[in-house]
Amino acid sequence: MSSQLSSFHKVLNSAKHIIALCGAGLSAESGIPVQSDPSLVMTFRGEGGYWRQFAATELADPKAFLRNPSRVWQFYHYRRELVMTKSQNRAHKALIEFSKKVNSANPQTQTFSVITQNVDGLLTSGGNDNVDGIDNLIEMHGTLFKTRCTVCGDIRPNRDSPIAPALKGNESLSFDADIPQDQLPRCNLCTGLLRPHVVWFHESLDEKVYEKIQAELDRCDLILVIGTSGMVYPAAAFASAVHRKGGIVVNFNIEKIGEDVAFEFIGPCGETLPEGWL
Ligand code: BJW
Ligand code: ZN
Numbered sequence: 001m002s003s004q005l006s007s008f009h010k011v012l013n014s015a016k017h018i019i020a021l022c023g024a025g026l027s028a029e030s031g032i033p034v035q036s037d038p039s040l041v042m043t044f045r046g047e048g049g050y051w052r053q054f055a056a057t058e059l060a061d062p063k064a065f066l067r068n069p070s071r072v073w074q075f076y077h078y079r080r081e082l083v084m085t086k087s088q089n090r091a092h093k094a095l096i097e098f099s100k101k102v103n104s105a106n107p108q109t110q111t112f113s114v115i116t117q118n119v120d121g122l123l124t125s126g127g128n129d130n131v132d133g134i135d136n137l138i139e140m141h142g143t144l145f146k147t148r149c150t151v152c153g154d155i156r157p158n159r160d161s162p163i164a165p166a167l168k169g170n171e172s173l174s175f176d177a178d179i180p181q182d183q184l185p186r187c188n189l190c191t192g193l194l195r196p197h198v199v200w201f202h203e204s205l206d207e208k209v210y211e212k213i214q215a216e217l218d219r220c221d222l223i224l225v226i227g228t229s230g231m232v233y234p235a236a237a238f239a240s241a242v243h244r245k246g247g248i249v250v251n252f253n254i255e256k257i258g259e260d261v262a263f264e265f266i267g268p269c270g271e272t273l274p275e276g277w278l
Helices: 002-016 061-066 069-084 090-104 206-217 235-244 269-277
Strands: 017-022 042-045 051-054 113-118 137-139 142-149 154-155 194-198 223-226 248-253 265-266
Touching: 002 248, 002 265, 017 090, 017 206, 017 235, 042 206, 061 069, 069 113, 069 142, 090 113, 090 269, 113 206, 137 206, 194 248, 223 235, 235 248, 265 269
Parallel strands: 017 113, 017 223, 113 137, 223 248, 248 265
Antiparallel strands: 042 051, 142 154, 142 194
16 A cells, blocks of 8 residues: 555545535536536537537526526436446445445544535436435535526426427537427426426525535534546635634645645546545
8 A cells, every 4th residue: 555545545534524615526427417617618528529618607607598598407417327327436335335335434533524616416416326425415506406496486306308398309519409488398386397306507506505515614623635626616615714723635636736735546436536525
């Protein structure tokens, strides 16, 4: 075992309040595209081997939805359908295993919570494969598998495929079908237009979710930063907040990122994370 790994194990065993902050890199090995530069583009491999590029900020944005809900729903329908074909990878499983281990021991000794920016739901229990999930999970940017009514605010789980009949067959990457609003996903309670229950650019996090995150950060003495570029706020500020209070920052990424890092495991987290827990 490398000396870094054995030192990390000591730190991991003696930490009291551990957080894992996850980003798109966690799900990369499940085959879910990573947003390489969230300020500019999201890239997907299109049919025929072409790379098509979309300005993520033009789709994951409340103004875009107001202007063209048909386009934004096609983008989210595409991603829901894609994610429904994917499964947890070794990194998800390592986190779930660690969470079970910590939670079955004395909560006075150690706690573990996971804050994920991912909206793919791969850390939640259930899903297509009825898998195990993380007990103490905060999906800070929401999830692809819940809807929110733009009129009455009702939030509910939804794994329908397709989410509306008119979206079926619109899995191409052009997102340019002009679907009438009354054929987009509608609320069961008030027939209002539904939207994905995710946090778009220029939107604030849900207040209760943010309070929960603050409480976790306040007591945290070890933060594992897994597969996130640290470019999108407020999540980008969490590791330095922990570091400023004397906590330890550990990075799992395929490249070097961030400052104030005590340990760095460079490589695909499907490999480095399971090793880290052994
Ligand atoms: C691997 C790997 C492998 C690959 N193993 N690793 C302060 C300063 C500047 C700007 C702002 C600021 N505060 C707010 C802003 C604006 C904005 C922002 O941060 N912009 C930045 C682009 C600068 N933030 C917001 O708007 C936030 N709202 C807010 O602050 O409200 C207040 C407000 C109100 C009104 C006006 C203005 C402000 C909300 C942000 C919500 C972000 N939502 C998204 C979309 C969610 C829905 C959806 O997916 O459709 O969340 S954006 C997108 O980025 C998504 C992600 O969760 C998020 C983070 O991306 P992540 O996970 O880090 O992914 P990548 O692709 O960036 O990185 C992947 C990493 O993995 C890389 O490092 C790879 O190396 C690594 N990797 N393979 C390990 N196998
Ligand atoms: Zn409604």
